[in-house]
Each structure stands twice: as C-alpha cells, then as structure tokens.
Amino acid sequence: MAEILIKRSIAYYSGNCPCPYNRARNGSSCGRRSAYSRPGGASPLCYRSDVTKTMIANYRARQ
Numbered sequence: 001m002a003e004i005l006i007k008r009s010i011a012y013y014s015g016n017c018p019c020p021y022n023r024a025r026n027g028s029s030c031g032r033r034s035a036y037s038r039p040g041g042a043s044p045l046c047y048r049s050d051v052t053k054t055m056i057a058n059y060r061a062r063q
Contacts, residue, residue, distance in 0.1 A: 002051040005059060009045035019046035 010018045017030035020037055024030055035042040045051055 001056045001059065002048045005051050005055055006045045006048070013042060013044045015042070018042070018044040021046070 010022075013035060015035060016022070016025055017034040018036065020029070020031050020034045022030045022034065024033070031037070034046075035044055036046045045055075
C-alpha cells in the first residue's frame with residue numbers, strides 16, 4: 001500500500017524533482033534540490049516512513 005501511495009504522489013507532482021533520489025532533466029541527482037528537501041510548497045511522499053496508517057486507511061476506504 002505504501003508503495004502505491006508513494007508512486008501516486010510522485011506522479012501528481014508537476015516538477016522534475018519530487019524526491020531526492022530522482023534525476024533532473026540533465027541526469028544529475030535531485031538531492032537537496034528536490035521538492036521533498038525544500039521547506040514549504042509541495043510535499044510529495046518519497047519514503048515509506050512518510051506514509052501514515054491514516055493515509056493507508058483512507059486509500060483503502062476509497063477503493
């Protein structure tokens with residue numbers, strides 16, 4: 001379930017660097033330039049630890 005929520009979160013992000021482990025257009029690692037690493041703005045789910053039990057329960061309720 002967590003993997004599904006993470007993939008969906010990344011898919012809905014409109015930029016190129018949602019998570020630190022993603023690659024920018026030029027092939028470099030996003031790292032600290034990622035939305036996840038910057039305060040404010042978008043907060044994509046990138047890691048299993050970002051997904052709460054409540055998020056999973058809400059997702060299951062909608063399915």
